[in-house]
Amino acid sequence: xxxxTRDSFEIEPPPIPPEExxxxxxxxxxxxxxxxxxxxxxxxxxQAGAEVIQIDKHTTYRWSGGLIAxxxxxxxxxxxxxxxxxxxxxxxxxxxGNKPDQxxxxxxADHSGAVMDWLMDMTEAEGIQTLMYxxxxxxxxxxxxxxxxxxxxxHMHSDGKTxxxxxxxxxxCAQKRAxxxxxxxxxxxxxxxxxxxxxxxxxxxxxxxxxxxxxxxNARKAVVLCTGDYGNNPAMVQKYCPASAEVARKxxxxxxxxxxxxxxxxxxxxxxxxxxxxxxxxxMEPGPHAPMSHATVGASGANAFLxxxxxxxxxxxxxxxxxxxxxxxxxxPGKRVWQVFDSKWETELANMGVGLGTFSAANDMIRxxxxxxxVKADTIEELARKMEVxxxxxxxxxxxxxxxxxxxxxxxxxxxxxxxxxxxKPPFHAGVIEQHILVILGGLNANTKLQxxxxxxxxxxxxxxxxxxxxxxxxxxxxxxxxxLSHAMAWTTGRLAGLSAAADK
Numbered sequence: 001x002x003x004x005t006r007d008s009f010e011i012e013p014p015p016i017p018p019e020e021x022x023x024x025x026x027x028x029x030x031x032x033x034x035x036x037x038x039x040x041x042x043x044x045x046x047q048a049g050a051e052v053i054q055i056d057k058h059t060t061y062r063w064s065g066g067l068i069a070x071x072x073x074x075x076x077x078x079x080x081x082x083x084x085x086x087x088x089x090x091x092x093x094x095x096x097g098n099k100p101d102q103x104x105x106x107x108x109a110d111h112s113g114a115v116m117d118w119l120m121d122m123t124e125a126e127g128i129q130t131l132m133y134x135x136x137x138x139x140x141x142x143x144x145x146x147x148x149x150x151x152x153x154x155h156m157h158s159d160g161k162t163x164x165x166x167x168x169x170x171x172x173c174a175q176k177r178a179x180x181x182x183x184x185x186x187x188x189x190x191x192x193x194x195x196x197x198x199x200x201x202x203x204x205x206x207x208x209x210x211x212x213x214x215x216x217x218n219a220r221k222a223v224v225l226c227t228g229d230y231g232n233n234p235a236m237v238q239k240y241c242p243a244s245a246e247v248a249r250k251x252x253x254x255x256x257x258x259x260x261x262x263x264x265x266x267x268x269x270x271x272x273x274x275x276x277x278x279x280x281x282x283x284m285e286p287g288p289h290a291p292m293s294h295a296t297v298g299a300s301g302a303n304a305f306l307x308x309x310x311x312x313x314x315x316x317x318x319x320x321x322x323x324x325x326x327x328x329x330x331x332x333p334g335k336r337v338w339q340v341f342d343s344k345w346e347t348e349l350a351n352m353g354v355g356l357g358t359f360s361a362a363n364d365m366i367r368x369x370x371x372x373x374x375v376k377a378d379t380i381e382e383l384a385r386k387m388e389v390x391x392x393x394x395x396x397x398x399x400x401x402x403x404x405x406x407x408x409x410x411x412x413x414x415x416x417x418x419x420x421x422x423x424x425k426p427p428f429h430a431g432v433i434e435q436h437i438l439v440i441l442g443g444l445n446a447n448t449k450l451q452x453x454x455x456x457x458x459x460x461x462x463x464x465x466x467x468x469x470x471x472x473x474x475x476x477x478x479x480x481x482x483x484x485l486s487h488a489m490a491w492t493t494g495r496l497a498g499l500s501a502a503a504d505k
Contacts, residue, residue, distance in 0.1 A: 009235055009271075012279040016193060016206050022213035027053045027184070029501045030205055030219045032191045032273060033226030034061045036167070036487055037467030039174040040115075040494025041224045041501070046181040048502035053217055054183055055207055057190035057272075058264045061175070062228075064438070066165030067133055067356075067484025068491060069153040072113035075120065075130055081152050085109040088151055092479050096290070099475030103448050108473075108485075108492050115492045116155055122173040129158045133483050134354040141354060147319050147416070150355045154483035163365060167487065188265060189215075191272060194223065194463070196280040201462030205276075222462050222501035226494060229439040229468040230271025231291075240284065241440045244291040247330070253436040273469045274444060281460055282444045282452040285471030289442025292478040292486060294357070295326040299373040299431040300366060302357035303349060304419040305341040306401055307433070310334045312384065312394030314401060317413040321480040322357040326435040338387055338430045340398075342423045345370070351418045356480040374429040383428045398423050441478060441486070443471030450497045462504070464497040466490065 031042040034056035042054040070076070071083045089105050120130050133154030143149045157169040179185065188210040195204040195216070204218040230236040231248055238245045278284060295302070304319040309332040316328050329337045341348070346362040359366055377383035384394040402424055404410050408417040444465060445453045452460045467490040479485065 007235060007239055009233070009275055010278055013193070016214055020214050021206070021216050022209070024216040024218065025053060026218040026220065027051045028219065028221045029053075029498070030055070030217045030223045031226055031498070031501075032056075032205060032223065033228060033467070034058075034175075034185060034187065035063070035226065035228055035467065036171065036490035037494035037497075038224075038226035039171050039178070040491045041226055041464075041466050041498035042183050042185070043174050043178040043181070044495045044498030045224070045502040046178055046183050048499055050221060050502035052178075052183045054178070054185045055189040055191060055205075055217070056185075056187050057266060058268060059187055061171060062268060063167040063171055065484070065487065066156050066167040066169070067154045067487060068116060068119070068156070068170070069482040069484040069488040070112040070116035070155055071109055071153055073116040073120070073155065074113075075116075075132060075155065076113070076152075079132060079135065081132065081135065083151050083153055088153070088482065091149060091151075091481055095477065095479040095481070096475035099472075101472035104446075104470065104473050107448055107496070108489050111496060112488050112492050115488075115495050118495065119170055119174075119491065122177055123157055123170055126173050126176075127159070128169050128173065129160070131156050131158055134358075134360070137354060138350060138360045145416075146353060147317070148321055148324065148355065148481065150353075150481050150483075153485075153488075156484075190266065191227070191276065194276045194280050196460075196462075199281075202280065202460065203462060219462070222464055222504040224464045224466055224494075224497050224501050225273040225277060225469045226466045226497075227271075227273030227469060228269045229441065230274055231269055231437055231440040232267055233270040236271045236274070237440060240287040240442050241289045241291055243288065244293055244437055244440065247293065247435050248291075248437040248440070251434065251436045253438055269439065273465075277444055277452055277460075277463070277465075277469070281454040282463075283455055285443060285445055287442065289440055290474040290477050291440055292323070292438040293326045293435055294322040294438060295329055295433050295435055299339065299369040299429070300341065300345055300349065301359040302355065303352040303359060304415065305339050305345070305348075305421065306398075306423055307337050307339055308389065308394065308397055309337050310389055312387075312389035312391075312397055314397050314412070317410070317415045319353075319415050319419050321355045323478050323480045325433065327477070329433060330435050336432055336434045338389070339433055340383075340423055340428070340430045341421070342425045342428050344421070344425050345429070348421045351421075353419070356483045370429060370431075374431040376427045376429050378426045378428070380423075380428060383430055387430050439468060439486070441468060441474040443469050443473070445471050449500060450493055464501050466494040466497040
């Protein structure tokens, strides 16, 4: 009879008949997934002397963004950037409602600098420069006066050619090194079942090769799960992060809208690793899980310009990061809002502070976004008509906002005076902001060695977790005060898990 106490995806499927196994391969370490954490795990295990097979069901690896949060890297030391680990961890715990496992946050804080140095050694050898994100801070900036504090931990790579963030620069270097060390990387190969007999150790994985036939990959030492999140699995999102279920279906920015990912041979980020681990006894962390749910932050970024809903009304203190602005906008009619500013926007950016998605200086990219992503008008009435918001209400909102800016005190929402800018110099601009899901940050219970735990909190031997399969790192919401934290945890947990797997006996 079916188990009615569990969702269908939690129920272990029937075993794979031995006669259907077309081939068997044996290695020291099997890494499942070839994204960020997978790249770190496979390379690290190989550098430690292990023979490694890495599999991924996509035709290549997927990537996004390009920020990596680290503390005490050699670049930070060179620039004199000092970050208090204890303060950062306290803020992360406070943001997460004291729900995360503080030991896992400490694991990142204590190891991220060394992992960043390891990565920089590779990228610098390929002529790729590492830069600090939003450094130096604008003159007069003081994190202690910010509504939302921000720490200077973001690192990004540049080849001097590609504008914006490009995480593939680091990933390409890691993959190149892995191949040089003999890592057997097999794309279009999907893991389907972990191999574990009863309560014994995990000894490998069953997978499907590009021809659709089952193969068996045996691991002498260990298996590392680096399979990403489950944000593209509607049933899992509904169970573990129900508040994000609708937007995950409609505006899943990396799975639904990205053309390269739509060309993948089968859906990505559907929780393969989570499910395979649960089928052999691993336990999902308590929900609801934290979404990484940014707003498309407007033409000028996540800056504190006026925002109005589709009724033409202001509704918040706009001085919030992209993640927080997404939370408020979905509570507005139509779940979309407008960012509004006038022709002074370039000079006003300098007062907008720093933070994920916030720009403090204009550049060609932002100017192009303003040109392409906004409607423009010479009068407020004309702008309202182009926005399709009630003209009289919108005009009253602008008048009130300008009145408050003139007095230097936001009596309505309490925004700091230096970011309370007037909208009175034409031409006027307005750009739509909507919410998007990037990933769901829920994972499996694990110890600080990144080994999954069963229902009795006992280690499942022979298996390690990395990246978004690791649970209890985030809660409530994705914290934006450390730009690149998700990537950094992927690199850090991937490297630590890979080294541990190579040393496993």
